[in-house]
Amino acid sequence: MSKKIQVLLVEDELIIADYMQECLQKLGYEVCGVCINYSEAIEALHSSLPDIVLVDITLKGAKNGIDVGNYIRQNYQIPFVFATSHSDKNTIDTAKKALPYAYLIKPFSEEDLYAVIETALMHYGRQKSKEELPAGDDTVLINNAVFIKHKSKFVKIILDDLVYVEANDNYCNLFTASAGYALKTTLKTLLDLLPEYFLRVHRSYVINLRHLKGFDADMVSVLNKELPIGKSFFPMLMERLKIIQG
Secondary structure, eight states: OOOOOEEEEEEEEEEHHHHHHHHHHHTEEEEEEEEHHHHHHHHHHHHHOOEEEESSSSSSSSHHHHHHHHHHHHHOOOOOEEESOOOSHHHHHGGGHHHHHEEEEEEEOOOHHHHHHHHHHHHHEEEHHHHHEEEEEEEEEEEEEEEEETTEEEEEEGGGGEEEEEEEEEEEEEEEESOOOEESSSSHHHHHSOOTTEEEETEEEEEGGGGEEEEOOOOEETTTTTEOTTTHHHHHHHHHHHHOOO
16 A cells, blocks of 8 residues: 655744644645654654655754754665755755755745655655666655655555556556556566565566465466466576475
């Protein structure tokens, strides 16, 4: 199934934090934590790994939002956005050294918040695409999930929930138990990035072994779907499952 994108807020102005949380929930995101300083932000990153972080630059305390951004960049593969009411050259020049994926200038509207999150995810996706996945602007891989651009908005699919993938020319169709999504990439390229519990069983299919219900020499069953298995792929399935034939 698709999951809501998890957003961590790092904002010490509680009125603004409440407003941001309300806007995010209306937009369909899920706020996984609200932090008011550097220490709380680091603890939240450790305990609930978010998909994206919104960080106020001018946090109170010895370390500010830029320090949070630097910590994220050095320790996590997560996009982050700086929020600030100071858009002067000095502030931006200092902040950009942390390499944020976007800026949110206060005051902002619900539309501004949506635009900056989607832009940050898109920029992150482009960067990861250049490093790993030549798939276009509609794909983001973060931690244990793939983000698909679907109806103008990123949809999060937890990899464990991904049942199987079907090749369709230069696209792949990703299927969960409840929905299907199109992704612009080849099956081989995607498989190279998926965890080891995904296995190619046919030139057109990759399955999640955690959803395997049964199989024989001609087909595999995942959930309520039966898929063909290629003759050359059957031995690899047997080996992966560590089945000893008597």
